[in-house]
Amino acid sequence: MELFKVDGWNIKTDKVAFAENKKKKLQDKKNKKAKANKKLKDNAKKKATSANSIVVNPDVKMRKFGEKKDQSLSPSSSTEIDKTSTKRNHEEIAKEDIDSTIQSKPQRKLTPLQQKMMAKLTGSRFRWINEQFYTIDSGSALDLVKKQPELFDEYHDGFRSQVQSWPENPIDVFVNQLKARSQKPVNAPGGLPGLTDDNKKLLLLIWVVVKQKLALEVNNFYKSFNQKNRKWKRNHEVHSFDLKKVNDRITVADIKNVPLPDNSCTIVIFCLSLMGTNFLDFIKEAYRILAPRGELWIAEIKSRFADGKGDEFVTALKLMGFFHKNTDDENKMFTRFEFFKPAQDIIEERKAKLERRQKFIEVETEKEELEKKRQKTAEGKWLLKPCIYKRR
Numbered sequence: 001m002e003l004f005k006v007d008g009w010n011i012k013t014d015k016v017a018f019a020e021n022k023k024k025k026l027q028d029k030k031n032k033k034a035k036a037n038k039k040l041k042d043n044a045k046k047k048a049t050s051a052n053s054i055v056v057n058p059d060v061k062m063r064k065f066g067e068k069k070d071q072s073l074s075p076s077s078s079t080e081i082d083k084t085s086t087k088r089n090h091e092e093i094a095k096e097d098i099d100s101t102i103q104s105k106p107q108r109k110l111t112p113l114q115q116k117m118m119a120k121l122t123g124s125r126f127r128w129i130n131e132q133f134y135t136i137d138s139g140s141a142l143d144l145v146k147k148q149p150e151l152f153d154e155y156h157d158g159f160r161s162q163v164q165s166w167p168e169n170p171i172d173v174f175v176n177q178l179k180a181r182s183q184k185p186v187n188a189p190g191g192l193p194g195l196t197d198d199n200k201k202l203l204l205l206i207w208v209v210v211k212q213k214l215a216l217e218v219n220n221f222y223k224s225f226n227q228k229n230r231k232w233k234r235n236h237e238v239h240s241f242d243l244k245k246v247n248d249r250i251t252v253a254d255i256k257n258v259p260l261p262d263n264s265c266t267i268v269i270f271c272l273s274l275m276g277t278n279f280l281d282f283i284k285e286a287y288r289i290l291a292p293r294g295e296l297w298i299a300e301i302k303s304r305f306a307d308g309k310g311d312e313f314v315t316a317l318k319l320m321g322f323f324h325k326n327t328d329d330e331n332k333m334f335t336r337f338e339f340f341k342p343a344q345d346i347i348e349e350r351k352a353k354l355e356r357r358q359k360f361i362e363v364e365t366e367k368e369e370l371e372k373k374r375q376k377t378a379e380g381k382w383l384l385k386p387c388i389y390k391r392r
């Protein structure tokens with residue numbers, strides 16, 4: 001008789017063997033789980049590395065900008081960069097997510113929910129790039145686009161979809177204005193300002209900062225205008241500057257410093273392009289290249305004006321030498337401004353008056369005060385705020 005074998009109480013040996021099997025299976029399960037966890041961790045590591053290799057690692061990028069600013073000894077912008085460098089907000093994290101999502105994206109049609117998520121991530125990425133352009137100085141923006149040209153295209157895709165919902169595009173307003181004023185003789189009241197070239201021909205030199213539409217439309221307009229009005233032909237040149245060359249009409253340049261001679265233009269247009277934190281440098285550059293009586297046209301997003309109306313902005317531009325002609329805030333999304341560079345005799349007179357004043361009173365001029373203020377804190381922080389697009 002087997003030991004412990006009692007009638008009616010049978011401990012089956014196969015059950016005992018089962019208990020050992022169970023142990024083995026449990027162990028197998030544990031091993032599998034550990035393997036799966038390791039795989040997950042490895043994948044996560046891979047994702048993080050690849051996301052950073054495709055797009056900017058915000059920390060690295062900001063450090064680079066910081067280094068550059070240190071070299072250029074601009075205290076205001078470097079403080080600003082230090083602050084941004086520590087910030088890793090949800091937009092940036094979303095940005096990395098998009099990259100890893102795109103990389104691991106299976107080649108199949110997305111479900112409506114996936115499409116919705118994708119659109120949200122793309123929107124986050126646009127807002128992140130947009131924020132960068134408004135919170136760094138123009139030199140850093142040019143470097144950024146040179147290093148990662150795809151950011152420029154992604155930005156413009158997002159920007160286009162934002163503008164589509166606007167009741168009016170500021171570019172169209174500018175084009176219409178050019179067309180209307182071209183009907184009057186150049187330099188006549190209500191007409192466009194012009195220069196006389198070596199052959200005593202009137203020349204309209206229009207400088208724009210715009211992707212393509214304005215230059216193209218203006219060229220097309222004058223082509224047909226000149227065909228219809230052979231007697232009143234308009235000679236014109238359009239120069240477009242941007243951070244990336246997306247077509248032949250564009251010259252890549254930071255608009256703080258454009259390859260055009262002094263007093264050579266008659267109209268300068270900044271269409272939603274005062275983006276860098278140092279945008280008053282663009283205004284100075286416009287003043288340099290504009291001929292006396294030349295005009296400066298600006299459109300900027302309404303929400304950017306710290307004082308809500310743009311009066312402070314107008315005052316700053318007046319301190320840079322411009323005369324204010326008109327502010328149009330009829331539009332819901334943007335405000336348009338017209339300024340002009342005064343005639344040469346007025347510029348001389350102003351200069352002499354200022355010198356006389358300074359000779360007798362040791363006062364700091366308002367212009368110097370403005371310069372001091374922007375040295376301390378870049379104007380992109382207090383005069384025009386960054387344009388932030390809301391999540392839809």
Ligand SMILES: C[S@@+](CC[C@H](N)C(=O)[O-])C[C@H]1O[C@@H](n2cnc3c(N)ncnc32)[C@H](O)[C@@H]1O
Binds near residue numbers: 159244256273
């Ligand atoms: C908000 S988008 C507006 C584009 C176009 N003007 C429009 O209204 O459709 C601003 C444009 O200005 C350009 N931009 C911003 N800062 C610039 C700079 N410092 N130098 C040259 N282009 C600049 C950007 O690359 C971008 O194409």
